[in-house]
Amino acid sequence: MTGRILKLATSRKSVRKFSAKQAPMDDILYALDVARQAPSGANEQPWRFIIVTDPDLKKRIRDASERAERVLYENVKGDFREWLLSHGLSNEKPFLEEAPILVAVLMVASAQYARESLWVAVGHFLLALEERGLSTIVYTPSNPNLPLAELDSPQGFKLEVILPVGYSDDDTPKEPKKDLDEIAFLNRWGEKLTLSEGGSAAYP
Amino acid sequence: MTGRILKLATSRKSVRKFSAKQAPMDDILYALDVARQAPSGANEQPWRFIIVTDPDLKKRIRDASERAERVLYENVKGDFREWLLSHGLSNEKPFLEEAPILVAVLMVASAQYARESLWVAVGHFLLALEERGLSTIVYTPSNPNLPLAELDSPQGFKLEVILPVGYSDDDTPKEPKKDLDEIAFLNRWGEKLTLSEGGSAAYP
Secondary structure (H helix, E strand, O other): OOOOHHHHHHHHOOOOOEEEOOOHHHHHHHHHHHOOOOOOOOHOOOEEEEEOOHHHHHHHHHHHHHHHHHHHHHHOHHHHHHHHHOOOOOOOOOHHHOEEEEEEEEOOOOOOOHHHHHHHHHHHHHHHHHHHOOOEEOOOOOHHHHOOOOOOOOOOOOEEEEEEEEOEEEOOOOOOOOHHHHHHHEEEOOOOOOOOOOOOOOOO | OOOOOHOOOOOHOOOOOEEEOOOOOOHHHHHHHHHHOOOOHHHHOOEEEEEOOOHEEEHHHHHHHHHHHHHHHHHHHHHHHHHHHOOOOOOOOOHHOOEEEEEEEEEOOOOOOHHHHHHHHHHHHHHHHOOOOOEEEOOOOOOOHHHOOOOOOOOOOEEEEEEEOOEOOEEEEHHHHHHHHHEEEEEOOOOEOOOOOOOOOOOO
């Protein structure tokens, strides 16, 4: 016996190509309803979500994001550059226009543990989307201020992430994950867990 | 019809009092198996987990954490102070000894989007624990270096959070959450969504 959450987490992968099929707004609201249940520092719930369906606004968000990406790609070095190139990534982010819905996640910058809390909510959101059969990519703009300027938010909010949501049209396999015994130890750094074959946990 | 994930996210609450009942190691491994499936910047998987069951080590982690908490409570001001006091919180963290298992989550500090990625994995972990009937509190030490010193980790790792895991013996209700239409907008900041009564999303 395994669990439903593990099935969803395992099947979930990052998707950069979306089909033209409209994503149901009810499913987006469902996933946001899940996200808002996440714990947060001093229960400040430092997350705000802007659901973007307007094609013109999506285009402006894409253009603003790509302006910053061009700077990143001119300057990136080392392992991160290798990773980007090996994955065929570039400063072009068509998924910001092609996904039927973008969810921009803004942070109340002054809240206690704002960033940590917001990303727990993102972790909830991703699993809820997967449950509804929808896909996304966690897109962190290289200069969040540029797309943020298109969203007319008040002072005191930062743009943390844009989640383009839709149905997958992306055959790229899920990125491989480290085995559990490479990342988890018992009582002391480096002290191995006892696991079943395949590097996964053995649980009833 | 609602969904399984929403049920888990909604029933989940932060717990500071744990029963003496042992938490099954298999359930901890299950939740870590879920966490490791989370996406991460450049797939660096910048999370490491130390599962602490040794009572002596738990006590040392508690003592180190409380040394830092005393400093926090002497200096905290404003809304955060009010929130802490109104919730009966203090510099004492007995749950770090009383929970049968602690999961310390360490971050590869140099990884791309390390903090964001790690907290997505924490968001996955919390829902997986709930599925297994286990509870936790997201404990962010006020000075992570003090408990980190008890864990013998190599250079380059930061302690982000300690998750004490066990069965709840805590009657405190879940913190109230903002309605969805307070935190989510359509296409423009402040542009209200249409929701059903109760502030929740209406989905089939």
